[in-house]
């Protein structure tokens with residue numbers, strides 16, 4: 001790895017913890033130079049890394065076709081390019097990789113780099129299996145959100161050597177008509193704690209007990225597909241095979257049966273708690289902690305316990 | 310308007326995935342295959358557009374002859390013709406190169422795909438195809454309507470959604486609720502029998518070597534807590550697993 005680039009989103013001008021960990025992880029390979037491509041504002045002036053860092057910030061707008069991303073393709077020539085999986089990061093990496101005729105591996109769970117060759121473990125079948133692959137030529141890589149960065153070496157803060165803004169190569173023929181950010185709640189894909197609820201809640205009016213528990217924990221809320229199909233909850237909360245895939249530290253499933261299509265979206269969770277009044281619910285087989293009980297009884301008691309200290 | 314829908318043929322999610330010890334790859338023995346669920350949404354929207362505005366819908370799959378019954382099902386749903394690129398791709402670039410080679414010979418206005426295949430979960434084939442063809446790329450698209458000489462789309466982004474106008478030609482990754490899944494009609498099944506599936510050779514090579522597949526062991530604790538002791542959960546989450 002001679003020259004490494006990282007495509008990272010920023011929030012309020014700062015890199016996410018996962019992006020910082022990725023930078024220190026890549027630093028342990030002692031690259032000649034590190035280049036950060038920021039999607040969003042840049043308000044940081046130093047970063048823990050092995051060498052000095054150049055930053056380029058992509059101006060607002062749509063980077064959605066060959067003509068617009070061309071300046072970035074040129075800027076990244078000769079770099080190995082990395083990112084942490086997200087919609088925008090993977091979309092950009094796939095366009096850039098194919099325009100520059102490089103191969104792209106996504107869904108990386110483990111990576112080793114020894115004398116010019118990458119050995120990669122990629123998660124497949126929604127985490128049910130993995131694939132070991134080797135490549136010397138691929139130069140675009142996207143890591144899963146639950147990639148294990150523990151054991152990273154510590155690096156000193158390095159000042160940013162240069163910082164500039166890159167604008168699209170030509171005005172895109174696509175136009176944004178409106179932006180609809182989800183506000184007021186913790187975005188589900190980023191959440192480290194998630195409370196999910198299913199048809200067992202019986203009525204959308206009963207969601208207060210789910211929201212109260214989520215609030216006491218500082219967790220995001222999620223739901224099963226029938227719940228969003230019934231319009232009890234917004235579509236973007238639906239997790240599973242056809243919805244969002246989450247990999248939080250803790251997932252609490254309330255009144256959800258544990259159908260395989262639901263599990264496909266939550267398998268990556270570190271600790272799973274299941275609360276269901278049916279002791280035969282299939283979800284219990286996939287739980288770290290299970291409570292056979294009525295959500296109307298259990299959830300308020302857990303909330304109260306959390307609020308008590 | 311010509312719409313190409315690219316489909317993956319994947320093991321049904323209820324299948325138990327096992328490893329074939331002689332090849333160290335995923336065993337296909339005893340698995341039921343389905344058209345990828347997101348790809349099914351893409352196809353359903355293409356057929357709705359054909360019905361409402363008139364369009365030619367072509368289905369493309371890169372894979373072996375075993376997939377033909379699933380390709381037939383797409384024809385029964387209303388696709389006009391199908392192309393199968395005959396081979397066993399092991400990487401995303403082999404799939405995208407095959408699609409790109411086909412489209413270079415047979416240009417289309419719109420390419421619809423699923424946002425991701427449920428076997429390899431890469432979510433990148435649409436972006437790779439768009440980059441190589443120089444088409445506009447959006448993913449994942451939740452609503453799609455025709456508008457003048459382009460499309461109005463609702464697209465999910467990290468932390469929200471946006472409405473965009475997208476010119477053609479374009480490559481889109483689709484997800485629900487873009488369309489309702491459809492069931493083939495009797496008439497559809499009859500007419501599909503005479504529709505053509507063109508088989509083309511597979512020529513793409515990849516520099517990525519697949520060594521082996523493994524089953525992921527996710528050992529869960531399976532600890533049960535009595536309902537009357539439910540509050541203990543909070544203590545266990547704090548001390549035993551350190552997630553709080």
Ligand SMILES: Cc1cc2nc3c(=O)[nH]c(=O)nc-3n(C[C@H](O)[C@H](O)[C@H](O)COP(=O)(O)OP(=O)(O)OC[C@H]3O[C@@H](n4cnc5c(N)ncnc54)[C@H](O)[C@@H]3O)c2cc1C
Pocket residue numbers: 197198199200201223224225226227238239240241242243254255256257258259260261262265275276277278281293294295296346
């Ligand atoms: C192709 C395909 C894709 C799909 N994709 C998804 C997906 O992405 N995500 C998804 O979630 N589903 C998906 N599904 C649907 C999935 O198969 C299940 O139907 C769905 O997950 C069930 O939702 P549920 O658990 O909320 O409801 P149910 O199956 O109705 O389960 C409700 C549960 O609540 C329990 N319960 C009832 N009352 C109480 C109470 N008072 N207290 C405690 N527990 C109670 C019941 O015992 C039951 O286990 C998909 C299906 C298909 C065919």
Ligand SMILES: Nc1ncnc2c1ncn2[C@@H]1O[C@H](COP(=O)(O)O)[C@@H](O)[C@H]1O
Pocket residue numbers: 315316317318345347348369370371372398401404421422423424425426427429430431432433434435
């Ligand atoms: N073998 C294939 N043949 C045709 N299209 C495919 C194939 N595999 C994947 N695709 C398309 O590419 C999309 C994204 O797949 P992936 O990048 O593997 O997650 C899928 O939803 C399909 O629409």
